[in-house]
Amino acid sequence: MKFSAAILTGLLATATTFISAAPASAIEERATCVEANRFGKFTLAQTQVKEGRQFHVTYDQPCGDYANVKPNRFNFVIGAKNGYRKIKLISSVPKDYRHAEFAMTAPDFYVDKSFDGATTLVAEIEFDQPGPKGSEATHLYHEDLPLNVTQA
Known part of the structure; x- marks a missing residue:
């Protein structure tokens, strides 16, 4: 032909x-956009901080529109053997939710002499998506980040 x-x-x-x-x-x-990037990624600028000092967390979401994951709220909790403490709740999400930076202060933990400083920063996003029957359902996604908090 x-x-x-x-x-x-x-x-x-x-x-x-x-x-x-x-x-x-x-x-x-x-x-x-691989599945691992669907919810975004949190990163710590430093993994060791003294109590009472500031540290920074960055959230990057390169696949937000494609994955239909648009955060409504960010929540940060820090803890270890001594229990967990909420250290920051952000309800006003930046318009460009694909990239956000947060400054927070390491809490003044009650620690005994055996405390080695190893804690976990639980960084969480809350977002809404249509459920199986079409109504909005709130979802949570969290990421655990190792953070070493030492005494000042």
């Missing part, structure tokens, strides 16, 4: 138009 140059050019133009109909960013986002 022979194709003329005009028909082949027309087919290529149609295919190119079809492919370019989807935004390049959406195609790239789907290709790079």
